[in-house]
Amino acid sequence: MSDFLRYRRFFAVAFFCVLFIFFQVTVISCNPSGFKTKAAQIPQWTTTLLSDPKTFNFALNEEFPNVFLFTAEGLTTINAMTRKIEPALAQSWQISDDNKRITFTLRENLKWSDGQPLTAEDVVFTYKDIVFNSDIPTSWQDTLKIGKSRAFPEVRQIDQRRVEFIFPEPFAPFLFSTTGSPDGVGILPKHVLEKTTKTKDKNGNPEFLSTWGTGTDPKNVVVNGPYLIDRYIPSQRVVFKRNPYYWRRDAQGNRLPYVEQVVWEIIESTDTGVLQFRSGGLDTLTVSPENFSLLKTEEKRGDFTIYNGGPTFSKSFISFNLNTGKRQNGQPVVNPIKSRWFNNVAFRRAVAHAIDRETMLNNVFRGLGELHNSPIDIQSPYYLSPEQGLKVYEYNPEKAKKLLLEAGFKYDSKKQLIDADGNRVRFTFITNVENKTRVAMAAQIKGDLAKIGIQVDFNPISFNTIVDKLNNSLDWECYLLGFTGSLEPNDSANK
Numbered sequence: 001m002s003d004f005l006r007y008r009r010f011f012a013v014a015f016f017c018v019l020f021i022f023f024q025v026t027v028i029s030c031n032p033s034g035f036k037t038k039a040a041q042i043p044q045w046t047t048t049l050l051s052d053p054k055t056f057n058f059a060l061n062e063e064f065p066n067v068f069l070f071t072a073e074g075l076t077t078i079n080a081m082t083r084k085i086e087p088a089l090a091q092s093w094q095i096s097d098d099n100k101r102i103t104f105t106l107r108e109n110l111k112w113s114d115g116q117p118l119t120a121e122d123v124v125f126t127y128k129d130i131v132f133n134s135d136i137p138t139s140w141q142d143t144l145k146i147g148k149s150r151a152f153p154e155v156r157q158i159d160q161r162r163v164e165f166i167f168p169e170p171f172a173p174f175l176f177s178t179t180g181s182p183d184g185v186g187i188l189p190k191h192v193l194e195k196t197t198k199t200k201d202k203n204g205n206p207e208f209l210s211t212w213g214t215g216t217d218p219k220n221v222v223v224n225g226p227y228l229i230d231r232y233i234p235s236q237r238v239v240f241k242r243n244p245y246y247w248r249r250d251a252q253g254n255r256l257p258y259v260e261q262v263v264w265e266i267i268e269s270t271d272t273g274v275l276q277f278r279s280g281g282l283d284t285l286t287v288s289p290e291n292f293s294l295l296k297t298e299e300k301r302g303d304f305t306i307y308n309g310g311p312t313f314s315k316s317f318i319s320f321n322l323n324t325g326k327r328q329n330g331q332p333v334v335n336p337i338k339s340r341w342f343n344n345v346a347f348r349r350a351v352a353h354a355i356d357r358e359t360m361l362n363n364v365f366r367g368l369g370e371l372h373n374s375p376i377d378i379q380s381p382y383y384l385s386p387e388q389g390l391k392v393y394e395y396n397p398e399k400a401k402k403l404l405l406e407a408g409f410k411y412d413s414k415k416q417l418i419d420a421d422g423n424r425v426r427f428t429f430i431t432n433v434e435n436k437t438r439v440a441m442a443a444q445i446k447g448d449l450a451k452i453g454i455q456v457d458f459n460p461i462s463f464n465t466i467v468d469k470l471n472n473s474l475d476w477e478c479y480l481l482g483f484t485g486s487l488e489p490n491d492s493a494n495k
Contacts, residue, residue, distance in 0.1 A: 042260040047284045048273045049264045057212040058186045059138040064484045071223040074180025099170035106161045111245040113228045120163040125190035129197045183486040226257045238264040268434045289365045346407035350400040352393035364440045417453030426455040431480040433460035
């Protein structure tokens with residue numbers, strides 16, 4: 001629960017052996033001056049992030065949380081309380097009688113953070129030149145491919161404030177895809193980025209792919225959200241400053257947001273984050289299960305309040321590497337022996353039955369969570385509960401052993417699991433070392449799988465190293481990470 005840096009886009013082979021809904025538990029300092037810390041002379045909110053951002057380019061983002069929660073908006077947004085889609089950059093939209101056309105009307109006088117007008121041209125550019133561009137591997141693409149044809153909608157500008165999307169068939173998920181951060185398409189500035197989508201680098205790739213990396217001067221990153229990036233000091237902090245051109249105003253006409261500055265302190269250790277919060281260096285902190293009891297007993301003395309926000313759109317899971325391809329040198333990506341295990345459905349089902357999630361919930365999460373058995377979040381209207389027929393992988397090590405034996409695995413004289421060819425079933429299991437909760441989860445999984453004869457070599461490593469393995473080297477066998485979902489199941493089309 002403490003590490004919300006959860007990759008939600010590149011898990012093409014994610015296997016949901018362990019699924020939880022975590023409850024977001026947050027502590028908020030009862031500072032009488034509001035979000036204005038001792039060191040700040042302006043209204044400021046200081047909180048923590050577990051690791052550095054990976055990009056300032058929303059179209060290339062693959063992590064959560066991310067800077068775009070503060071800097072980017074889409075045509076619409078989702079109301080956090082009602083879960084309804086509401087206007088954002090678009091003040092309204094109309095759907096045709098045959099449900100094959102949606103026309104959005106933008107708000108008047110929208111501007112980018114550099115003061116330039118934000119118009120329908122930016123909307124068309126974002127979709128045509130970026131989202132639908134086969135040379136730009138944005139994860140937005142898969143969520144907008146329609147029906148069996150996997151065609152993109154047609155998009156055209158009507159005038160400076162109106163843009164129309166035309167579909168080959170009715171496509172209900174589309175409105176969810178327009179909701180900006182964290183799950184939908186965020187509108188990007190044509191006047192800044194158009195050239196980068198048309199110009200190639202020395203490798204023949206669009207310059208867009210290397211535009212607005214974290215080495216970019218934040219002053220050159222143009223946004224449309226409530227904040228712009230003011231400063232970024234690697235391994236220390238990201239500072240956001242109020243966007244003077246943001247469109248929202250309160251009922252009295254005052255420009256929002258009220259808080260002038262947001263500071264994300266990059267603190268890789270959850271224990272260090274607790275220390276900084278207790279010393280007054282942070283205004284808010286997401287509480288990890290292992291720190292909940294300590295902080296709960298200090299509420300009155302520490303002058304802060306712990307809030308349980310209910311279930312979040314997040315689950316933890318393990319994934320096996322199902323890649324059967326070969327590298328350029330002809331070597332297989334995954335050891336062929338282990339690949340046969342991982343690609344065996346009975347093997348994966350046995351692993352699911354071997355993990356004692358109830359014990360994990362009680363011991364690792366201190367009861368601060370809820371068992372979850374579906375990739376669809378319980379907040380979603382499309383969620384199917386076990387009572388309604390959802391298949392559940394209950395803890396049953398004997399059933400796990402039976403599945404393995406039926407699949408051709410055997411046990412040797414030491415009760416170690418071997419495959420049909422006599423190979424010891426053993427694999428490497430990784431998670432990010434910065435997250436103590438996941439490390440504890442992984443340690444229990446190692447023990448649970450040992451009970452059915454599987455040897456797990458647990459290796460907690462840095463999050464950035466895991467990202468490199470998943471995105472670049474592909475050198476991994478099994479990992480434990482988190483998954484952030486949404487109300488719309490089609491948002492998972494890119495996973």
